[in-house]
Amino acid sequence: MSVGIERLAVYVPAYALKLEDLAAARGVAPEKYRDGLGLGEMALVPPCEDVVTLAATAGARLIGAAHLDPAQIGMLLVATETPVDHAKPVASFVHGLLGLSSHCRVWDLTHACYAGTAALMTAADWVRAGGHRVRRALVIAADIARYPLGSPGEPTQGAGAVAMLVDAEPQALILSEDTGVHARHVHDFWRPLGRREALVDGQYSIACYLDALTGAFTAFRALERPPFEPGEAFTDRVAHLLYHSPFPKMAAKAHRRLVEIDWRAAPGRVVEDLDTAAAASFRELVAPGLEAIARVGNCYTASLYFCLAALLEAQGRRLGGRRLGLFSYGSGSCAEFFSGLVPASVAAVSDAGVAASLARRTYVDVAAYERLARAPETGGDPPPGFAGAFIFEGVRGEQRRYARVGI
Numbered sequence: 001m002s003v004g005i006e007r008l009a010v011y012v013p014a015y016a017l018k019l020e021d022l023a024a025a026r027g028v029a030p031e032k033y034r035d036g037l038g039l040g041e042m043a044l045v046p047p048c049e050d051v052v053t054l055a056a057t058a059g060a061r062l063i064g065a066a067h068l069d070p071a072q073i074g075m076l077l078v079a080t081e082t083p084v085d086h087a088k089p090v091a092s093f094v095h096g097l098l099g100l101s102s103h104c105r106v107w108d109l110t111h112a113c114y115a116g117t118a119a120l121m122t123a124a125d126w127v128r129a130g131g132h133r134v135r136r137a138l139v140i141a142a143d144i145a146r147y148p149l150g151s152p153g154e155p156t157q158g159a160g161a162v163a164m165l166v167d168a169e170p171q172a173l174i175l176s177e178d179t180g181v182h183a184r185h186v187h188d189f190w191r192p193l194g195r196r197e198a199l200v201d202g203q204y205s206i207a208c209y210l211d212a213l214t215g216a217f218t219a220f221r222a223l224e225r226p227p228f229e230p231g232e233a234f235t236d237r238v239a240h241l242l243y244h245s246p247f248p249k250m251a252a253k254a255h256r257r258l259v260e261i262d263w264r265a266a267p268g269r270v271v272e273d274l275d276t277a278a279a280a281s282f283r284e285l286v287a288p289g290l291e292a293i294a295r296v297g298n299c300y301t302a303s304l305y306f307c308l309a310a311l312l313e314a315q316g317r318r319l320g321g322r323r324l325g326l327f328s329y330g331s332g333s334c335a336e337f338f339s340g341l342v343p344a345s346v347a348a349v350s351d352a353g354v355a356a357s358l359a360r361r362t363y364v365d366v367a368a369y370e371r372l373a374r375a376p377e378t379g380g381d382p383p384p385g386f387a388g389a390f391i392f393e394g395v396r397g398e399q400r401r402y403a404r405v406g407i
């Protein structure tokens with residue numbers, strides 16, 4: 001039984017800020033953001049958007065693109081670390097906005113940037129457990145990354161949502177059943193209750209990410225079948241590798257670590273200059289999956305799946321029949337390395353709306369960005385040219401109110 005992602009749909013919010021403008025305002029060399037972090041722009045939410053509208057719009061786009069009867073969805077999982085209520089899950093709002101069946105399991109998952117993968121694996125296991133019963137799950141990863149103004153994390157903010165239809169008819173990615181996981185209790189990134197911006201020990205979080213990659217990839221590699229030929233590495237078996245990308249340079253650091261582990265474990269593989277060879281491998285295997293995320297910034301648990309959607313959209317036809325490696329990391333921490341096979345039929349589903357979403361944004365200046373960052377979440381009217389399907393109208397009687405405005 002092949003289980004995986006039938007198709008994906010993305011949504012990015014209506015506003016964006018160019019990081020060269022932020023660099024100028026902060027007195028930082030623009031090369032630090034562009035080359036040092038690999039970032040060009042960050043996505044921002046206008047007052048009428050929040051994590052519910054991001055998730056619901058991605059979900060509505062997916063249901064529309066797949067011509068799906070919402071009654072066929074038996075499980076809705078929303079992965080997010082940007083909840084809007086202590087008790088009522090984001091998934092509950094999304095379930096109502098999308099008009100899903102009452103015969104549907106509905107809940108949120110939170111584990112920093114890992115939750116999207118936890119949701120995907122949970123949904124895939126549920127589909128497999130159904131045997132010959134037809135089961136379809138809607139998995140949505142959605143987040144808004146916020147750090148304090150002027151902090152080191154500020155240029156790595158962003159926002160976005162990715163919806164995935166998980167079932168036994170995967171046309172985008174067939175998931176491998178063997179995965180490698182690694183969990184460790186660390187305080188690298190967290191957001192105490194009541195705070196809107198995250199706290200992070202940035203350099204420590206990079207070290208924790210790389211340690212988790214080492215643990216998860218080593219566990220995954222040990223399960224790899226068929227056994228490796230002399231001199232053969234895992235990187236020889238994949239068309240591309242996708243890493244959780246809080247900023248694209250993180251993926252370069254990750255790939256350098258993976259290559260070192262992988263190639264050293266390949267008896268007989270001769271590499272004279274590891275840094276040069278790893279850089280060439282990065283350009284071939286990793287860089288093509290990072291172009292779009294450099295224009296969105298960190299969308300936390302949606303980041304890895306945004307990279308997947310963008311890669312399939314840009315190169316889907318070429319990837320039919322090829323294998324991808326994926327690494328998910330969530331601070332705190334939990335990580336998972338897994339792989340997937342891109343089906344030959346991928347071209348039919350490869351348009352996830354990445355290019356279209358990026359093309360419809362409005363660029364704001366630093367003053368407008370700072371006003372947005374300081375403003376309380378009140379909801380509001382959609383700005384001109386708004387492409388989202390839903391808006392956050394505001395809070396009435398201590399209840400958040402939403403309205404459908406598009407699709």
Ligand code: COA
Pocket residue numbers: 029031032033035036037152153154155156200201202203205206209246247249250331
């Ligand atoms: N031109 C080119 N590159 C430059 C530069 C310039 N003028 N100035 C600095 N850089 C490079 C640095 O060398 C560094 O690259 P390296 O890591 O390859 O050495 C990079 O830009 C970042 O500089 P650094 O001084 O390390 O940045 P920082 O301490 O201000 O913050 C983060 C970087 C990532 C720690 C910070 O943005 C952060 O905390 N982000 C949120 C947490 C996060 O995303 N963690 C990731 C794991 S989950």
